Amino acid sequence: xxxxxxxxxxxxxxxxxxxxxxxxxxxxxxxxxxxxxxxxxxxxxxxxxxxxxxxxxxxxxxxxxxxxxxxxxxxxxxxxxxxxxxxxxxxxxxxxxxxxxxxxxxxxxxxxxxxxxxxxxxxxxxxxxxxxxxxxxxxxxxxxxxxxxxxxxxxxxxxxxxxxxxxxxxxxxxxxxxxxxxxxxxxxxxxxxxxxxxxxxxxxxxxxxxxxxxxxxxxxxxxxxxxxxxxxxxxxxxxxxxxxxxxxxxxxxxxxxxxxxxxxxxxxxxxxxxxxxxxxxxxxxxxxxxxxxxxxxxxxxxxxxxxxxxxxxxxxxxxxxxxxxxxxxxxxxxxxxxxxxxxxxxxxxxxxxxxxxxxxxxxxxxxxxxxxxxxxxxxxxxxxxxxxxxxxxxxxxxxxxxxxxxxxxxxxxxxxxxxxxxxxxxxxxxxxxxxxxxxxxxxxxxxxxxxxxxxxxxxxxxxxxxxxxxxxxxxxxxxxxxxxxxxxxxxxxxxxxxxxxxxxxxxxxx
Numbered sequence: 001x002x003x004x005x006x007x008x009x010x011x012x013x014x015x016x017x018x019x020x021x022x023x024x025x026x027x028x029x030x031x032x033x034x035x036x037x038x039x040x041x042x043x044x045x046x047x048x049x050x051x052x053x054x055x056x057x058x059x060x061x062x063x064x065x066x067x068x069x070x071x072x073x074x075x076x077x078x079x080x081x082x083x084x085x086x087x088x089x090x091x092x093x094x095x096x097x098x099x100x101x102x103x104x105x106x107x108x109x110x111x112x113x114x115x116x117x118x119x120x121x122x123x124x125x126x127x128x129x130x131x132x133x134x135x136x137x138x139x140x141x142x143x144x145x146x147x148x149x150x151x152x153x154x155x156x157x158x159x160x161x162x163x164x165x166x167x168x169x170x171x172x173x174x175x176x177x178x179x180x181x182x183x184x185x186x187x188x189x190x191x192x193x194x195x196x197x198x199x200x201x202x203x204x205x206x207x208x209x210x211x212x213x214x215x216x217x218x219x220x221x222x223x224x225x226x227x228x229x230x231x232x233x234x235x236x237x238x239x240x241x242x243x244x245x246x247x248x249x250x251x252x253x254x255x256x257x258x259x260x261x262x263x264x265x266x267x268x269x270x271x272x273x274x275x276x277x278x279x280x281x282x283x284x285x286x287x288x289x290x291x292x293x294x295x296x297x298x299x300x301x302x303x304x305x306x307x308x309x310x311x312x313x314x315x316x317x318x319x320x321x322x323x324x325x326x327x328x329x330x331x332x333x334x335x336x337x338x339x340x341x342x343x344x345x346x347x348x349x350x351x352x353x354x355x356x357x358x359x360x361x362x363x364x365x366x367x368x369x370x371x372x373x374x375x376x377x378x379x380x381x382x383x384x385x386x387x388x389x390x391x392x393x394x395x396x397x398x399x400x401x402x403x404x405x406x407x408x409x410x411x412x413x414x415x416x417x418x419x420x421x422x423x424x425x426x427x428x429x430x431x432x433x434x435x436x437x438x439x440x441x442x443x444x445x446x447x448x449x450x451x452x453x454x455x456x457x458x459x460x461x462x463x464x465x466x467x468x469x470x471x472x473x474x475x476x477x478x479x480x481x482x483x484x485x486x487x488x489x490x491x492x493x494x495x496x497x498x499x500x501x502x503x504x505x506x507x508x509x510x
Contacts, residue, residue, distance in 0.1 A: 085154035089161055094322035097333050103317050104337040106264065109344070110201075111208055111386055112307025113271075114363040115442050116345050117352025119303035121360045124291035128300065129350055135304050136342030139454050140334065142486065143314050146458040147328050149465050150315065161319040165190040168457065171465040179464050190457060191404075195397040197449035199428055204441055205390045206244075206432035210236035212365055212383040219370045234433045240387075241429050245422055247391045248398075256395065259388040266385035270365070270378045277368055277375070278351045288354055295500065299443045302497035305454060306446025307345055362438030398424065440504035447497025455490030459483035 095103065120128035150162050153170040162170055165187045172183035214236050221229040250256055292300070314334075318327045327333050353360055356367045365382050368375035401424070402417055409416035435441050463483045466472030473479040 083158050085160050095320050096322055097326050100317050100321050101333050101337050108341045113345055113348050114365060115303050116307055116349030117360045117364045118362050118439050119300050120349040120353035122292055122296040123300035125288045126290045129346055132304055132346045133342060136308050139308050140338040142455055142458040143334060144328050145462050147318055149462045164315045168461050171461045175464040176467050191400050193449055193452050195400050198393050198397040200445035202390050202393055202428045203432045205386050206237050206429060207436055207438045207441060208363055209383045209387050212379040215370060216376050216379055233436050237429055237432050244425050248394050248421055248425055253395055256391055260392055263385040263388040266381040270381040273374060273378045278355050288357055298496035298500040301493045302443030302447035302501055305450045306442050435505055437505055440501045443497055444501035447494055447501060451490045451494040456487050459486040
């Protein structure tokens with residue numbers, strides 16, 4: 001049957017077409033005689049005589065009113081009770097539990113681990129240890145909430161899988177009627193917070209690389225006539241710009257994979273040498289503060305959540321698993337992986353602060369001996385690894401931005417994409433030049449972005465998705481109270497962490 005015939009058939013509401021029960025959900029509006037209404041698929045909806053944005057819910061505007069033309073997907077849609085989203089996932093290369101665990105560790109073990117000793121300096125030795133596991137547990141629980149809600153929405157929408165932003169959109173679409181109009185806003189907010197978070201990390205990486213390279217150059221410049229001595233840190237950042245532009249003009253992720261492998265090897269080697277230094281001549285624990293000042297706790301929160309929060313990689317990993325139910329099971333890939341990550345971060349933070357005390361820098365590598373070849377090698381290895389990580393980190397926000405603006409450029413898409421790439425890279429360097437203080441910068445990114453992505457948004461998504469479902473919020477509405485606590489905790493961390501970090505940046509990190 002031709003497209004034109006199907007099109008005309010959908011336009012006759014009183015003459016339903018006779019179809020055999022399809023194997024896949026229909027891609028056009030179709031009259032359902034049992035329900036005396038229209039059934040449709042959530043995406044690529046085609047409505048006759050109406051101009052419809054495929055990403056919008058179609059509406060008919062009459063006399064200033066907005067009347068839905070069809071049922072909200074996930075609410076009134078006829079649900080196949082036997083539908084299993086996991087069985088409908090068609091993956092070319094599904095990952096095993098072990099592969100997913102490795103990817104989770106790689107995605108969660110970033111440059112934030114090098115900042116954990118500074119976090120402990122702002123919290124105290126013992127309080128920092130307890131608080132790190134507490135924040136790690138809360139972050140892991142919020143990931144559980146997000147994944148479980150995504151599974152429920154996959155069943156409601158009869159979709160094999162949903163990403164982070166798609167889960168938010170589906171939650172608002174299938175939630176209370178008053179929330180439907182905010183569905184696209186919810187999706188856009190998560191996408192843009194991801195963009196801001198990842199580009200903020202890119203800015204942190206520029207500061208990180210520049211500081212480590214500067215330390216090595218300054219040491220060798222003291223006895224040299226041709227090397228610049230004690231050159232301003234900002235010049236190093238500007239010097240990185242041509243290299244960053246060249247590396248990030250690579251648009252195919254496949255060609256960046258070798259750099260990822262190199263970065264992993266360099267980080268592993270660098271961290272092994274760093275542990276060698278940390279466990280030499282360890283001072284007594286009585287020499288360190290057990291609890292820091294109250295006003296420094298927001299900085300600890302921002303730094304810790306920056307280090308621990310890997311929520312951006314969770315949904316892609318879960319969606320690509322061969323056995324998705326093992327991701328949040330007991331013990332489960334997520335629980336095992338996050339316990340290892342939190343333990344390692346706590347170990348580095350505890351012994352890093354124990355070793356260097358109040359002299360702890362924004363990156364533990366900056367505390368390693370300047371006059372030893374091994375210490376210098378660690379700084380350069382980590383700097384190169386983080387430089388390559390910038391390229392991988394930049395890929396995701398660029399994809400989100402380009403997907404939203406590519407339709408504006410017509411035939412000159414390649415030129416436009418390269419121009420946007422170069423413009424954003426220049427922007428990240430300019431921000432890094434403006435804020436060269438590594439510690440407060442890390443805390444600011446964590447407090448602003450990851451408070452929302454890791455704590456607030458998962459709680460809001462779960463609340464909206466189960467708001468008016470029978471017993472959806474549990475006995476005595478305990479789910480609502482629990483999510484209210486998470487949202488308040490996230491907002492408190494956002495406000496206090498941002499305030500203290502901005503003050504530190506204004507005061508030069510003193």
